[in-house]
Amino acid sequence: KISFSEGVPATLQLSWDVKPRQIGMEEIVWIRTPPFDKNGFGTGILQTLCRSLKLSDEIVRPSFSEIIGRIQNSIMSQFEKFGGPNELWIFPGVNKADLEAYYSRIKNIPSSGSRFVTNVENARVQLLVPERARGFDCYIETLMNEFYLGLSTPLPKLFTAPGFTEASANVAVKVDEKRIMALQRLLKRVVERELFAPVLAKAGFNPAKARVRLNWGIPEKPEYTVSDVLKAYEDGAISREEARRILKNLGWALEEGPNPS
Numbered sequence: 071k072i073s074f075s076e077g078v079p080a081t082l083q084l085s086w087d088v089k090p091r092q093i094g095m096e097e098i099v100w101i102r103t104p105p106f107d108k109n110g111f112g113t114g115i116l117q118t119l120c121r122s123l124k125l126s127d128e129i130v131r132p133s134f135s136e137i138i139g140r141i142q143n144s145i146m147s148q149f150e151k152f153g154g155p156n157e158l159w160i161f162p163g164v165n166k167a168d169l170e171a172y173y174s175r176i177k178n179i180p181s182s183g184s185r186f187v188t189n190v191e192n193a194r195v196q197l198l199v200p201e202r203a204r205g206f207d208c209y210i211e212t213l214m215n216e217f218y219l220g221l222s223t224p225l226p227k228l229f230t231a232p233g234f235t236e237a238s239a240n241v242a243v244k245v246d247e248k249r250i251m252a253l254q255r256l257l258k259r260v261v262e263r264e265l266f267a268p269v270l271a272k273a274g275f276n277p278a279k280a281r282v283r284l285n286w287g288i289p290e291k292p293e294y295t296v297s298d299v300l301k302a303y304e305d306g307a308i309s310r311e312e313a314r315r316i317l318k319n320l321g322w323a324l325e326e327g328p329n330p331s
Contacts, residue, residue: 099264101257119220134217141210162192222246258284296320 071083079100082093102112123131132140159176161169218226224242227234261284267277296317303313318324 254286
């Protein structure tokens with residue numbers, strides 16, 4: 071359990087011990103990013119999409135995820151309500167008793183392939199189809215773009231947006247990489263200053279001279295030829311065993327066992 075004071079972690083309680091004990095935060099490296107408010111855990115990607123926004127004392131904008139959920143529910147409700155057009159059956163001049171009889175018959179007519187026969191003059195069926203509000207299209211598109219920006223990945227646009235090509239996705243990835251690089255630099259500075267330096271000093275080393283660094287990315291594997299290996303062995307840089315191991319990794323079919331003299 072972690073207790074916070076004004077967004078800063080104060081103590082860490084190990085509750086799984088037989089006798090719970092507390093550890094002071096001076097013994098712990100605590101990283102939160104980005105520090106949006108007094109939340110001691112920082113702000114994650116999904117949190118920006120799931121958090122509501124207080125606009126005033128009386129107005130609170132729902133989160134993007136809730137807004138999109140409401141829109142999807144509204145679309146489903148519209149399909150259920152207006153997917154099949156409403157019908158208005160008109161029988162001019164028919165008295166109330168006959169109209170009720172017609173209504174009873176109409177209710178039992180199947181929705182597909184239905185036929186109705188009458189000798190009432192000018193009887194007709196009118197379809198009532200509601201017009202779709204096209205003014206919401208731009209609003210929904212803007213909202214979805216904001217949602218995709220919050221996800222910090224162009225993949226949804228690549229699969230859903232017409233005209234959004236792989237080249238567009240690559241450009242978007244390069245732009246987002248700058249944000250990732252900034253986060254990496256922050257973590258690098260914090261880890262080197264708050265973790266590496268105290269550990270080296272406690273072990274008796276000078277952190278400034280040791281220059282222990284945190285490097286991101288996959289380590290590059292050195293490329294060398296057989297002549298490089300043999301030259302290193304001749305110069306005494308590597309032993310016979312090391313040279314044989316390197317040659318075997320390069321694909322040489324060397325036998326196991328004692329090394330030849």
